[in-house]
Amino acid sequence: KAGVTQTPRYLIKTRGQQVTLSCSPISGHRSVSWYQQTPGQGLQFLFEYFSETQRNKGNFPGRFSGRQFSNSRSEMNVSTLELGDSALYLCASSLAGRENTGELFFGEGSRLTVL
């Protein structure tokens, strides 16, 4: 069974640009969560989607957005990039039904560098 696939793996952008990251969950998984990981802040929850609906949202500014498609694939977008957005963005999928069970399967991440 294929794991969680994230693209692109690495990208470099400049301040003010926008970026879109993609995540394909494990087949059959309907929940997709996004996390930002930095050395100083650790893993910070961005949002979770289930059946194309945003079920939970973290404390990030509106520049961070996401969506989920009918095939459970998800994208996240960051607009007007800032230097502080440089991080590893991790996508995780789960079988979660009505509630997030906490049993997440992570992709390898997309490492974003903002210059």
Next chain:
Amino acid sequence: QKEVEQNSGPLSVPEGAIASLNCTYSDRGSQSFFWYRQYSGKSPELIMFIYSNGDKEDGRFTAQLNKASQYVSLLIRDSQPSDSATYLCAVPNQGGKLIFGQGTELSVKP
């Protein structure tokens, strides 16, 4: 107070020793607790979860939960150099978000 707190370490133990990793959480209503392991340059992977007070054993790993003290720990017996990684404690909050601690870096010296 952070929702999930861990000592960042690094925690260094000799090969064959017991490594003890600790985590405290703020939400008394939390019902489930997860331990993830993250090797350097890799993504986190789930290694243990526990729902009930007491101990849960899986091979060399034991998770311990004390809800009254809001404390969960992970013991690694007979530590191996391959156990060297960052261990992340995670707890779903009331809103359903899975909140991670900062992680404890473990180094097992041969």
